Amino acid sequence: MVVGDLAHERDLIIIGGGPGGYHAAIRAAQLGQSVTLIEKGEIGGVCLNKGCIPSKVLTHGAAKYESLKEMNELGIEAGSVKFNMDKLQAYKNKTINQLRDGVLSLCKANKVEIIHGSAFFLSEDRIGVENGDQYDIYRFNYAIIATGSSPKPPEGIQIDHERVLNSWSITNLEIVPEKLFVYGHDYIALEIAMAFNAIGSEVVLINEHDDFMLDSSINRELIRILKKKHIQVLKNNFISEAYTKDEQVSIYIKNKTGTEEITGSHLFVSGRQIPNTDQLGINRLGIETAKNGFIVVNHECRTSKNHIFAIGDVTEGPCLAVKAIKQGKTAAEAIAGIRTEADLRFLPIIAHTSPPIAYVGLTEEEAIRQRHSVDTAHFPLSANGYAAILGKKEGMIKVIFDKDHHLLLGMHIIGYGAVELISSGVFSLEMAARDEDLLFPLYPHPSLNEGLLEAVEAIKNQAIHLPPNLMKKIKV
Template sequence: MAAKSFDIVVIGAGPGGYVAAIRASQLGLNVAIVEREHMGGICLNWGCIPTKAMLRSSEIFHLMQRAKEFGLKADGIGYDLDEVVKRSRKVAKQLNSGVGHLMKKNKITVVMGDATIPAKGKVSVKTDKGTEELGAKNIILATGARARELPGLEADGDRVWTYKAALTPKHMPRKLLVIGSGAIGIEFASFYNTLGADTTVVEVMDRILPVEDAEISAFAKKSFEKQGMKILQKAMVKQLDRARDKVTAHIEIGGKVEKQEFDTVISAVGIVGNVEGLGLEELGVKIDRTHVVTDEFCRTGVEGVYAIGDIAGAPWLAHKASHEGVMVAELIAGKNKVHPSKPESIAGCTYCYPQVASVGYTEAKAKELGYDVKVGRFPFIGNGKAIALGEAEGLVKTVFDAKTGELLGAHMIGAEVTELIQGYVVGRQLETTEEDLMETIFPHPTLSEMMHESVLDAYDRVINF
């Protein structure tokens, strides 16, 4: 049987792959997408979406405990972890089926199975019915990534978890160790700590949330500790001794190793790209530390082969993958003007309590790059809406180029900052200056007014603090 031929075959149906397929179809190209597990990939099924559903449950539980503050009465407050998980899985399932519907709507051929690339322009898919051969003028690699596992700290799904087990827990942790304080580690630490787990976070770097601005990291640490979390920085888990109902962690801190007992461990020490078993090396695709090497347009150097999203390296964000998917589809379709993503213009969001969001350079990075900076800050305690919401803990920080007024970076911690950050992202995209932002009228009363005040503060014009 002759292979079916397509303009593009996308391997992986996560937020990079399925978006690339849709945009390519919109541009009149004949597209197939191959997925081995779930439409929507890790993000929709085991990452961004179900974690946010669970974090929403813990946020509401936290607010219920504060009912008295708001003049309300709530007795017998509790939670049912199984029901919390059930809601999270239902949300993921709804979005998963939504992606399937989008594939049909856009007339994209879906092939469920494991893909390999036996030769240039060919994709072989092992399905439950046998092997299907696809001809591909262009191939987009969008196979994503999985949790990194360190020797001796491997997950077992029982007492030592990665994100999947943490999303479908067999038990509620009483004493929890989270290894790694990036977005994934901190979100799970925040969720389980809010539900009452005695939580310890171990971070090998000198501060938690190490990619964030140092001031935001320090603010977050203080806030988490106030909520009862224990934070160990410049620390390393050297070994895990596993027993039936407990794990003994050997934690090195300050040159000394101490043993601590936990009933549950979550490992969140980064990710590795899904590059194995595709035949990439034989094809001539260059791989560096489990990630495909590409240029700014996601080209691999092998004609007709592109790589997008997590497999193509940092930042490991769904919205970066989606942007790259659109860009590559437009590039293949011959559009003249395509826009490569610039890492410093992509917002990062962490949905812990309080939330953390940022875009652009940290103050330290801007100075390291040689900029003369002006820095503005505005605390949530100075904002009427934040006080009315009962969310007076937080900070908005902005970093400007003192010479040109360019917004170099924005860093936030507090309620709903993951929504607010986009204002600064748009500002950077439009190349607005401090003058543009200062002359913009922000609605009152809103949290967004703090964005205005932070800009004003950088130029000694702050009004409400």
């Protein structure tokens, strides 16, 4: 090992080049900071290389394949079509490489220094970086921790990345599983279940809970859609053990009635995330962490050490790229002396399922628990003209208001276009919109946006494309 004699002086050091890290680096550079970004793997982090982008290539490919079934009605006739996983993998790798090159180019254009290696704190102002036989020490004025998190399987399940897979390996499959068990209740589990169902796998979705973590109306519609797709859902079931033999995986599921062994070709586990802090040396600095190991930060993303910040999956809260990106920019601005904060109250949650799911704000159940006087309505996309044109009539848009103050509390969408439409909900919640604020503007026609308008109109018994008996308080 070669040890540097002197510490290299740096202004701002960012550990981790995922979406939070590189957004922080570029924003800091825009604000005049001299930035050094340390990444031990590939730039872009888990999101670009193992998580968000690979999984969305899979869901996009599955959605395109599924849509071929609708083409004949539009007069588009084609011969036999098959799904080629090898070509999908090639497309995935090409997309990742292009996006990674784009991030590297942006860092270079903003004069962000990139150092490859594993970083760890030596003291409150020094970081050691190890890359093979090379070892260097850097003294910094500010540091941002953006090291992310890693999936942790439940006890009794060993991930082998061949038959038993997690979120980092499921998108590397080069075959379509014959029978895929999906264990989880979050958006990742739903995306994987629907994507592989679309491309030909028999899918069994195993949920530890009695429902998914969504608004009750969205849950009911989701269960109906899953049943229509012939995806079996096992509620209130736990996997106590899983093992592989030959070309099969066997799992033991436990429920109130006992234990049962079931067999398939593959098992996907959407487990909890653990923060990547073990090798950072933050304990010797006394940086405060929560009981679950995630780093505690304030509204500016400062840790208990004022000059050291933490962002993204390594901090408390949902492990989402949108959180990391916002926190990264916030930390960079705070370091530059700008008054800023990362307010995650109206964090949009999305699932690129078929159809997509998106929501922001309170569920109806949460609003009631918080003692709001609740008013709700929803508009089925089957009543939207443009959805009929597209052949995408599954789903609905639900809005939740405070009845006394007419304030929007939450928006929940399941249906084609949900991911794009949810931004209207985010903006409305951020601006404390009342029902009249959503009723007043003009909405393009024909469009799915009109479904949002009519959902709000249904609160007032004004929706044109709903009969009076289905206007208000409509439930599915």
